[in-house]
Amino acid sequence: MLRAEGLTKSFSGFRAVNNATLHVKKGEIVAVIGPNGAGKTTLFNLITGILRPDAGKVLFKGEDITGLRPYEVCRKRITRSFQVVNVFSRLTVFENVRVAVLSRERKTWNLFTPATKIATEETARILDSVGLGAKATRVSAALSHGDRKVLEIAVALGGNPEFLILDEPTAGMSPEETSRCIDLIKHLSEQLGLTILFCEHDMELVFAIANRIMVMVRGATIIQGTCEEVRCNQAVQDAYLGGSEAECLM
């Protein structure tokens, strides 16, 4: 469904992403792992059009989407959440998701119908599905960190994605919130059939939900394979664990 080939991006001489390659098949959950600063977020920014790659291509369903603007990428039904909470802070939870739904329904140029009459049911449905229905009227800046991370996902769902990118969905969450988030991601994959690409530091979570794993080190792809393949790969262990005693990860 999505193929990224030879993606490269430098920031004033520093190669954040260096010839990275990624394949995601329809319906899969693919995790990107790697040490801090490996270029995971930059890779996501390249795919979603926030950054333009210096070299390489991104193909989505066979179509070249390299260098499209973020809103054009979104209209191909690729949406994402952000690592650092990045929502509309002065709007309510409900309005946050409504903006995404309005945008997807191409109603953002409507100047005269009250917004309360448009996209309300769809927004309520999304909020219910992620479990934020009860907090719909709160201003999003007043939410707890965990709830804001879930709102991140809800806003991304407002774009009715086929392909969902989650940048460290559980970062900073309590164990309880994390387990709820895992259930949510599984639900999205199993019930709605979304293809999901995410990056995460929590290995337990990665191995619990990912079908395949891509490992990045210093901007480059080391391997992409099933959990088993990745666990026992020597290069991964050298890079990730500094060639330590562990035979397999975990």
Place this chain on the structure above:
Amino acid sequence: MVKAKKGVGVAIWIGAILLLLVLPLFIARFYVYMAAIIMLFGLLATSNNFPLGFGGIYQFHHAVFYGVGAYTTAVMVTKFGYPFWVSAIAGPLMSAFISLVMGLICIRLSKLYFGMLQISLGSLIWVIVYRWYSFTGGDDGIHGITLPDVLSSYSGAYYFTLIVTGLCLYCMYRIIKSPYGIVLQGIRDNPVRSEMVGVNVRLHQLLALVIAGFFAGVAGILFVVVDNTVFPDMLFWALSMETIIMCLLGGWLTFMGPMLGAAVIMALRTFVSAYTVYWALVLGIIMVLVIFFLPNGILGWFTGKFSSRTERVEEHEFKNIRPETD
């Protein structure tokens, strides 16, 4: 509880409108003039606040569009002899057009850089108006613009201002509550995220600028009606600063804040100017005090105090749609 509070709000509105309608019957001519001036400056400040408070765009030189609207009408009436009503429609359209052209240039930059470029380009227009004696009357401006009979009396001008201001505020309010308005507020809070949910940020911002320019032009026409003159100070950056201060003082995240700010500033200016020529100094002190003590402005402070009100109303709305979704 919610209904009772909503009822109070409606009662205040009806009372205010009735008061404004009968005002010219009771007060002296000067105060009727002042009331009209406050309304049109309130309209100017509200239109400035549309991109500023609801779009997060640093609209720093809004007065240009006000001046362009007024000058277009004045020049069309006095130099070319067009009927007033035709010129009055052309004024705001010209403002919107200038706003579009300036917007196309400035929108490539963001935040402060946008504001700075806007001040530069706006000052350019000010210089043209200030220097082009044969066409704009230079620093003398244009006086004695012929108005239709309906508008030539001071109460006629007052009622015209009242009706047009009311209509314009209603339109802007509708726009802010529309899908476009919500998306614009999303852009204000987070342009990157807006783009990532599929919004073409620059195009939406550009429309906000054009709308703001149009309504500033309307305010310009109202000044022509009320004061019968135009002069280059109407496009000077100092006036833009003053309208921004109106927005900040009243509450830039509220809809009626700028109107309230305009009332306070215009009233203060009239009374302070009677005692001292250092009005700008007083204005500066007000600005400092607002930033320190009322960062959300007067109306922002009030709504903050009673914020539960709006929240409950929305909760009520939300409960109504619940059963359908289950």
